[in-house]
Amino acid sequence: MKQIAFLSVLAAGAVLLPLVIGENPYVIGILISMLMMAALSSAWNILGGYAGQYSFGHAAYFGAGAYTTMILVTLYNLNPLFCIAVGIVVASIIALITGSIVFRLRGHYFGLASIAVAEVVRLSVLNFNFTGGAQGILLTDVALWNLDLNSKIPFYYGMLLVLVVTLSITAYLRRSKTGYYLQAIREDQDAAASLGINIYFYKNKALLLSAALTSVLGSLYGLYIRFIDTSAVLDLRLSIEIILTAIIGGVGTLWGPVIGALLLVPLAEMLRSNLIGDMLIKAGLVSETSGVGLFLKGSLANAHVLVYGIITVLCILYLPKGILGLFRRKK
Amino acid sequence: MSFLQPLISGILTGGVYALAGIGMSLVFGVMNISNFAHGDLMMLGMYLAFFAFTLLHIDPYISLVLIIPISFFFGYMMERIFINKVIHHPHQNQILLTIGLGLIMSNTALLAFTSDPKILTTTYSSSAFNPFGDVSVSVPLLLSFLITCAITIILYFFLSKTSTGMALRATSQNREAAQLMGINVAKMSAIAFGIGTALAATAGALIAPTYYIHPLAGHTFLLKAFTICVLGGLGSVVGAGVGGIIIGVVEAMSSTYLSSDWKDVIVFVIFLAVLLLRPQGLFGKKGGQ
Secondary structure (H helix, E strand, C coil): CHHHHHHHHHHHHHHHHHHHHCCCHHHHHHHHHHHHHHHHHHHHHHHHHHCCCCCCCCHHHHHHHHHHHHHHHHHHCCCHHHHHHHHHHHHHHHHHHHHHHHCCCCHHHHHHHHHHHHHHHHHHHHHCCCCCHHHCEECCCCCCCCCCCCCCHHHHHHHHHHHHHHHHHHHHHHCCHHHHHHHHHHHCHHHHHHCCCCHHHHHHHHHHHHHHHHHHHHHHHHHHHCEECHHHHCCHHHHHHHHHHHHHHCCCCCCHHHHHHHHHHHHHHHHHCCHHHHHHHHCCCCCCCCHHHHHHHHHHHHHHHHHHHHHHHHHHHHCCCHHHHHHCCCC | CCCHHHHHHHHHHHHHHHHHHHHHHHHHHHHCCCCCCHHHHHHHHHHHHHHHHHCCCCCCCCCHHHHHHHHHHHHHHHHHHCHHHHCCCCHHHHHHHHHHHHHHHHHHHHHHHCCCCECCCCCCCCCEECCCCCCCEEHHHHHHHHHHHHHHHHHHHHHHHCHHHHHHHHHHHCHHHHHHCCCCHHHHHHHHHHHHHHHHHHHHHHHHHHCCECCCCHHHHHHHHHHHHHHHCCCCHHHHHHHHHHHHHHHHHHHHHCCHHHHHHHHHHHHHHHHHHCCCCCCCCCCCC
């Protein structure tokens, strides 16, 4: 009961939040990024956390959704919802091909193969003409019903919806036969197989689900930003960001990815907008014209990936079960 | 253009790739860790060669005398401080740790050296000679290849004749058994990682005169090194050598006969095909996956 009440308050809060903060595009933008990263990481978590199959190439599905939708909308001006559906199909096809290759493999090979598939997708998109190549795709106008798609609000609710759906699927999976099978595969693949679980089928099922949700987020991202290129939607760095978010919160937990996104996205934003450097200068700790001040102003904005690297290393060494792992009872 | 041209330049470039692949394979064999920081270690080698050349005016090939011990020590310490903490962790944690270390290295380089690519131009950078008719052989590539061969031969004798080398191979074959025989496997891991780092940095220094030197250059080479290792069989040093040459030739052939834009795609398709058809690699043991 308590849980349901808590969740209702949380959901109501998330739905009403844009009304409270009004049309502040900057804040809404950060909230959208948080919701997107939370949903991406939760979708990855279905495969990585529950089935134990760490995909290092989830950017491929995100990019598949983003590119399919952007190409169809810009060229044929189709209904965006239809394009999102086509994006799911394309991502699922890539997922099936990936699954048929990578799920025969284990350990090191699985991780390497997932990267290789994502790289083949990225380089192909970069080299084909219909994908815009290195220039990317720019979307000038898009319409759906009477929604004002120039505003960020519809995308806030879109991302929120996908996050809620992803979390609901995860919550349901945890207590379903499929979920138990996936966890059995994660704990011991051979034991699971010897109990008659078709590990190949269930791994592919988890991958398909994960890829489909990821592609929807990619489509929404494309429509929201209205510009995509391979470095934004298909880069290995995106795949790593997704995993890192889940790790920091807690892999294989329902809320871990959400907590990870709540922490990481604002941190990245603070670094990107150079908030920390400005704060140090304003507080009088560093003089603006000194060497350190110039360095902070000039370079620290580029340092967010460096900070991600440091967080990854610290997290793996000292907090491998994530923040939620701290609160879990030891077995 | 004759068929010999891409074949020869492919073999020469492949030799340097092989060096990077051997380093990664050695680390994998001894420690059972996929080192995702390998490409960034190569990038460090490139910058070491660049600064040795611009600041100390040492020829990039001669600077190897400095680069090899420095990078060995760097790798040795990196293993002692970070990598050995996760040696009994699941694979994914090891991968993420090395990814994190790689990100730290490449982005520190980005902050320190900016994203402008650097070019190391020696007097012989663009010189070439024509041994057989219209085939031209680039002098820096040939020098790199010869140095690669020399280093590989030294490494071969080190691994097969010295007691440390034999201990490394024993650890690679069976960690537990090696430990029972009194081999200090923790030390062997650090040495293997040091050698792996030194080989990566050497490969980086060797290609520095013919490539753009950039903080994010490691990314491309990392995936190439993996392809080479998987092609040769993860953990097989000989396989990595042959794999490197194959990848070099495939790249050169596909740039000549298809287009240079697609050469990386072809390399990755080969990588996936090997995983699908022969996951133990060309020289790996069966059932090794």
